[in-house]
Amino acid sequence: MNGKSDKTKIKSMTFEELEAFVESLGEKKFRAKQVFEWMHKGVRSFEEMTNLPKAFREKLAEAADLEALETETLQVSKKDGTRKYLFRLPDGQFVESVLMKYSYGNTVCISTQAGCRMGCAFCASCEGGLIRNLTAGEILDQVLAVSRDMGRKVDHVVVMGVGEPFDNYENLSRFLANIHDPRGFGMSFRSITVSTCGILPGIERFADEFPQVTLAISLHAPNAQIRGRLMPVDRTYPYEKLLETARKYVKKTNKRITFEYILIDGVNDSPQQAEELAGTLKGILCHINLIPFNEVLGRGFSSARPERVRRFQEVLQKNGYEATVRRELGSDIDGACGQLRAKKI
Numbered sequence: 001m002n003g004k005s006d007k008t009k010i011k012s013m014t015f016e017e018l019e020a021f022v023e024s025l026g027e028k029k030f031r032a033k034q035v036f037e038w039m040h041k042g043v044r045s046f047e048e049m050t051n052l053p054k055a056f057r058e059k060l061a062e063a064a065d066l067e068a069l070e071t072e073t074l075q076v077s078k079k080d081g082t083r084k085y086l087f088r089l090p091d092g093q094f095v096e097s098v099l100m101k102y103s104y105g106n107t108v109c110i111s112t113q114a115g116c117r118m119g120c121a122f123c124a125s126c127e128g129g130l131i132r133n134l135t136a137g138e139i140l141d142q143v144l145a146v147s148r149d150m151g152r153k154v155d156h157v158v159v160m161g162v163g164e165p166f167d168n169y170e171n172l173s174r175f176l177a178n179i180h181d182p183r184g185f186g187m188s189f190r191s192i193t194v195s196t197c198g199i200l201p202g203i204e205r206f207a208d209e210f211p212q213v214t215l216a217i218s219l220h221a222p223n224a225q226i227r228g229r230l231m232p233v234d235r236t237y238p239y240e241k242l243l244e245t246a247r248k249y250v251k252k253t254n255k256r257i258t259f260e261y262i263l264i265d266g267v268n269d270s271p272q273q274a275e276e277l278a279g280t281l282k283g284i285l286c287h288i289n290l291i292p293f294n295e296v297l298g299r300g301f302s303s304a305r306p307e308r309v310r311r312f313q314e315v316l317q318k319n320g321y322e323a324t325v326r327r328e329l330g331s332d333i334d335g336a337c338g339q340l341r342a343k344k345i
């Protein structure tokens with residue numbers, strides 16, 4: 001048995017679709033609200049939906065799939081309490097999610113694909129290529145499973161785990177609509193950040209459809225030449241166009257963009273490159289998040305030295321940018337940025 005199911009995946013449905021589904025089972029519409037509420041509380045079986053008539057629960061169990069992920073392993077960092085979950089999907093694939101504790105609340109970093117096809121030179125997530133897209137329910141269940149495990153709702157979500165969110169746009173947008181729905185989990189859009197490697201049609205659509213969600217763009221280079229070496233996506237969506245799209249995004253949404261910039265020793269971490277970056281981003285309302293490169297074996301890269309990271313940050317700040325250095329969490333459990341994979345090792 002591969003665990004695959006032909007049953008209706010109700011955690012991937014919008015509220016309205018769920019209502020129609022409940023009616024198709026011969027039940028009153030209002031039952032959908034109860035099911036929706038239970039699902040977003042993270043219950044793992046229809047049994048647990050105790051205010052539903054037993055006959056309806058049985059009907060649901062026969063027709064519907066709750067897409068509840070199984071926790072294969074859980075690692076807890078001794079350094080900072082970061083928790084890395086390896087979840088097993090119904091078809092035997094794996095995804096990872098990471099729970100980080102900050103002074104302002106808990107943040108869960110979730111995955112949108114098993115594997116990734118973007119092929120960034122510095123990242124471990126693409127090692128086996130793209131295996132498949134996650135369903136909206138599988139994306140959502142990472143948040144629900146972690147909340148359940150913590151005994152309380154997580155406060156923030158960052159879509160920065162394995163996969164490229166805009167390469168799975170439909171399911172991502174269903175997930176966002178569902179987690180935001182006040183009839184369920186009710187997370188505010190402002191508590192969510194989605195990070196893209198720079199899929200331009202995705203950014204444009206996102207500006208229209210989810211203007212309140214924070215957008216992060218993985219830039220990683222002060223110019224097209226360096227970006228092209230690090231990120232194959234630059235061939236399809238070139239640097240200049242990316243910056244143009246970022247400008248349009250800010251104009252349309254009035255929101256600040258976060259640019260992520262990994263600092264790799266001797267590749268993109270010099271003070272001159274910081275000056276160049278400052279010039280490149282001129283006029284774009286943004287926040288720059290510097291990420292010291294995390295070790296990924298066999299890529300031939302190493303992390304920028306701490307004094308270079310500080311210097312890079314200073315140059316940007318001197319130029320009037322808000323630039324922060326991302327705290328490295330969970331590195332002892334390979335849970336830091338770029339270290340997540342889609343397999344069990």
Ligand code: SAH
Nearest residue numbers: 123160164195196197218260293294337338
């Ligand atoms: N595909 C999306 C989201 C996942 S990556 C994107 O590219 O934005 C989350 C962040 O971690 C990205 O900024 C990514 O470039 C960065 N990252 C990847 N590998 C890394 C590494 N080895 N060290 C530090 N950050 C890394």
